[in-house]
Amino acid sequence: MTTYAAPEAGADAVEVRARALLAEAEANAIQARTQADVEARRVTAAAEADAIRLKAAEEAERQRIANERSAMRLEKEKAENAAKVAEANRRREEADRLAEKAREEAAQAKQAVDAEEARRAESATSWKRAALGFAIVCAVVALPVQMSAFYSPGAPWLLVAPLVLEGGAWVVLRGAAAAVDERRPHWHYRLIAWTLAFIAAGINFAHGLRAFDLATAAGTAFASLAGPGVWDLHEHGRIRVRDGKLTRAQRKEKRAAEKKAAAEKTAAETRAAEEKAAAEKTAKEAREALAKERAEKYPTEWEHALKLAAAIGQVEVTDAVWKRTWDELHAADPGVTVDVIRGRNAAARRVLSARSEEPGKTPVKVTSSQRVPHLPPTSGRGAKTGPKVRGVRRSGDAPRFVKAARTQASIAAKSAAPHQPG
Template sequence: MSYREERRADAAAQAEQNRKAAEARAAQEREDRRLELETKLKAKEIAAEQKRRDAEAKAELARKEAEAKRRQELADKKVRAQEKERQAAARRARFGRVAGWLKANPATLFVAFVMVASIVPAVISQVGALSSAKVHVMLAALLAAMLEGGAWAITFMGKQAEDAGRETRKYRIATWLTAAAAAAVNFWHGLEAYAEHPWVAVVLGGSSLFAIYIWDMKTHGSHGKTREERRQEKARKKHLADRRKHHKEIAEEADRLLSALPFESITEEQAFETAWQIKRGTQPGLSAEIFAQVTGARVQLGAAFELGEHVRPELVRAGMLARLYNPLPGRLAEGIPTLGPSVPVPALQQAPEGATALAGIGVYGSEGASEKACEKASESASGNAGGNGSRGRSDEELEALLPKALKIAAELVAEGNQISGAALSKRLGIRRDDARRLRDRVIAERKLKLVEGQADAAVGA
């Protein structure tokens, strides 16, 4: 290849290279413009997004501020309403207290009104009386105030003394003397000033006394004892007088107790109850003689029940009559702890209670009465339940039947029945006389076991 061809080839290659470089620069410029444009667009989008967010934040802040302001206004409004309601409630409470006081103390209201209506004319009348005697008006006013004010000063001092529990007689006497002096001045002035109408002098004189009289009635006349309190006090004094009359020895013992013990350490009732315990050994109203009488009567009643135990309708009727004619009904009968009240009709149909019930001998359980009732019942009994002849069983035969009788007695008690001769006669098939003799042995045996059990329990405790 020649030199010229080489130069042309080099120039063509250079031109091609320049063209490619120019195309590359153009492509790079286009890319740079594209990237720049994208960057600007992205920046605008970011700015727009930030502006939108700023607007939203500003709107949210404005909304929150408006909500907070609204809430604050509502809270302020609620506080104002509560304050207004509180003030209204306070006004109602004050009005209610005033109205309640006026309703509860109408006498005090009208007494105050009457006192003012009485004191003012009295003071004016005294000033006029002293002025007509050529006394200076200021001096007359002071002297009038001294009379009326002095009376009321002494009156209120007496009220304080009365509230403190001190003697008030001297205050009341001084009050009435001072009021009488003021009334005399008013009466004298009324006679001079209203000679044609002397009754006016009486009214003016009474104006100094009437207020004192009304106040005295208010403070002393309305605080006395009621009719019921006076009746109770009269009944109490009569009760104490009857007590000293009927129980002189015990009342003297109670007086000795009161004088021996520290002052007001016990009451009169406690002293009398203690003295009764010392003299009679039981609570007031009862004594050993009363217990003996009640016990004797119940023994007789138990004998009557024993006699009629084989006839159930008669037994129920006897119980009803015993309750109807019970001499110690109600709480007085309940006050006898060892005996208790008479057995009511329902109790006749129930299991007996107490220590004697454990032995199966019922409420009364008098061996002496039982034997007496057995004798009377055996005379009227006909035939025998076991088909025995007229001869009764021997003691040895009854002793042999004792274990079986104890077992039957336990069954009777478990069934809620009493251990009776009729029941033993029926279940053992023996004569009623023999059954009653066996019944007494059974009861004695059960009592012995009961006492031994109580003694063992006491020792164990």
């Protein structure tokens, strides 16, 4: 009798054992994943805590630095304000000192002017009193001789004639003084006064010679002229002061100053003319040297510039003509040619290439491997009104994978890597 129960029981036992091992492996895997997850969370939490602590420390450091900067800025502002206040106080004190000095100088100048005016007034008053006193003395000396000349026992009233002559002269001189004060013509008053004085002097001289001697005649005649003459000198001085007339010394000094100013002006004009001529000569030499240099270094352009200058009526090649010439021949500013532009572009490319290099390497343009090859090429237009998009992938034209997918891809890559024995 053949029995099959034992093999079947053995197979079941193997299957059960396999299932138990599988369950145990799954449990171990779950436990390992759980532990790994817990460890990862712990590490993540620790990293986050460290990051928070670092961030807090950095924030505290930044705040400390900001506070220090604020304090330094505040101290600087305080120092600047204090300096500004001190400068303002210094300027105010300086202005006050200058103002006080100006007031003192003005007061001193006013005192000097007042003293000068007082001195002049005193001198004028003294001069007026002296002239008036001298005129009275002269009248007292001249009047008796005139009275003796007009005396007649049969006509005693003729004694009034000397008073008319001497007094008339003084009355007319007072009229001249009034005309001077009122700024009216005064020459005719003075002419009449001098006429009366000469008449009185003639009478005194003639009667003195006839009745007395030559000395008496000359003395009384002089007295008749000296009294009105001295007073007229006094009035003449007042007239010149009123009209601002200069004295002979002042006129001489003024002429000397004008002559000196004219000489200085002539010298300055001569010096300016010489400097202008020298500057023009220097500029002309510089233009000639520049023209010679342009003709030697740029013969084609110089010939064209000469033709252009002649065409537009210029006697020489000016900067405007030279600039226009260069624009017509090279379509650029003076000094710039096609070769210069090419050389500059080549130099710019070399600089750009040098800046993009790493030490010991040459920049090579390669195609990035991260081009999402799992996605089909795009088609259509990049924009509603734009050109059609060719079937070429570009970096960033697809969304990034989620973190779980990137992790699984990394695990798969590590599993696929060949195992190297230790």
